[in-house]
Amino acid sequence: MTTHASRLPVPPGRTRTVPPALHEFAYWLHRYRRTWRGTVVLNVANPLLFLTGIGAGLGTLVNHHNSAALGGLSYLAFLTPGLLAASAMQTAYIDSAHPVHQSVQAKGHYWAASATPMSPVDIYYGHLLFNVFKVTLSATAFTAVAAAFGAVDALRAPLVVVATLLVGAAFAAPSAAWAVTAKRQPTVLAVLRFGVMPMFMFSGTFFPLSQLPGWLQPVVQATPLWHGVELCRTAALGTGTAAGTAVHVGYLAVLAVVGLLLGRRTYQRHLHS
Template identity: 45%
Template sequence: MPGGMGGGEPPIRGGIPGGRPPGAALSLRAFRCWLTTYRRLWRSSVWSSFLGPVFYLAAMGYGLGSLVDKNGTASLGGVPYVVFVAPAILAFQAMNTGISNASFPVYSSVHWSRIYLAAQATQLRPADIYRGHVMFITMRVAMNSACFIVVMAAFGTIRSAWAALLLPVAALTGLAFAAPVAAWSVTLDKDYPMNYVFRFGAVPMMLFSGTFFPVSRLPGWLQPVAYATPLWHAVALCRGLSLGIGLSAWSVAAHVGYLAAIAAAGLWAGSVTYRRRLYV
């Protein structure tokens, strides 16, 4: 009826029946929730974001690098070891940040802090909760990676203007690991399986994905396995951008496409697992 009396459809506000905001707006609300929480913690993370890269590059780049450089750097493309390893450590750090923030924090949001359960009492849908958290994790990856890139520049390890693209590549790397790990972590009823992700996933990839030495140094049967890992694609892309060599338009498209496909698959899986876990 004209006066809004009687039965009929609910009022439409913002173009959504019943007044529910669009999905992007709801995901942004979930993201802001994590920002509010992070406001209490950001000071403690700033120092680790800067000191971590300094320690890594000092120990691996200059400590171990001084021994490597004495024996020649032909297998490294003729560059000092610190220049070779710095962009790879950037990729590894992006992976590690993504996994770390998508494992125990996600489990905690269901079982300990119960942030997800509180979010269920709002307009947020499971997919909104998931996307908002992944947005925050990607922001954390980007922040840490920006700090690392600044340290790389201070150490003189950047040799190409293409290094301006290192930040979005690092963010994509973190997302490619965070999205599927979060989709899996939300399904867990115990926390110990998350240790396996680091022990049997992150650490082996760090050692055998060309981070500290060329993949060509691995046994022939193991090289295809290394090339299939997401971290190798991230390392090859970051190293090529930092050095300005070893990349073509086709290889860049292949590396980016590989990481983007994993991220997309993780986002799809998360929309399913979060709905199964949080839908009431």
């Protein structure tokens, strides 16, 4: 196990030049060095399979029979931004909830980190920064593949990555804040199965919201992923209004900030010395 710096006092007259949270980030980055090659392959292979099989394959049938429901867009152009947002949500939750839950268990990494000069908040911020870093890598790879397919305009690709990054932060911050309090692994899995996956399927990723029953549409519009999908679609296609975009950005930003504030409290409560 990689160890953190021992609990040594800072000499008089000297101050730390590196924020403590970056030490936690460095720990997770060091662990990632063992698996990054496989992650890169998945980050390229997954969008290739989705965009080829669903976007291009199934998209041919959708374009032929129901293109009007997509507002004149090809199914590939409609699907790609939604998949980016949904993938960011899934990556953020899985990479936040599961490692956090494991790290806070008996003999987990967090307890070793707590024996260093880092505070629980430093541990939270450092781990969260690493998770957002992974979402950024995944989003960049996905967007690059999408641009190669012609599904995303290369000039709009940076905006798409930024939008996807906001989606990832909006899910990663509250997921970690909650996961540190989870008592059992099945609880973490249950949230994935009955919370994350239904949002993945029914938040406008694969089909327009208008295809859902009227009573269900307001429910979907209240979910964070719907706002993420709409924001990514606006960034990729240039659609949407300034007011609508502001609502999506505000919703996701508030969710991220609330997650940060909750994480400060939950980490301090569960990792206090």
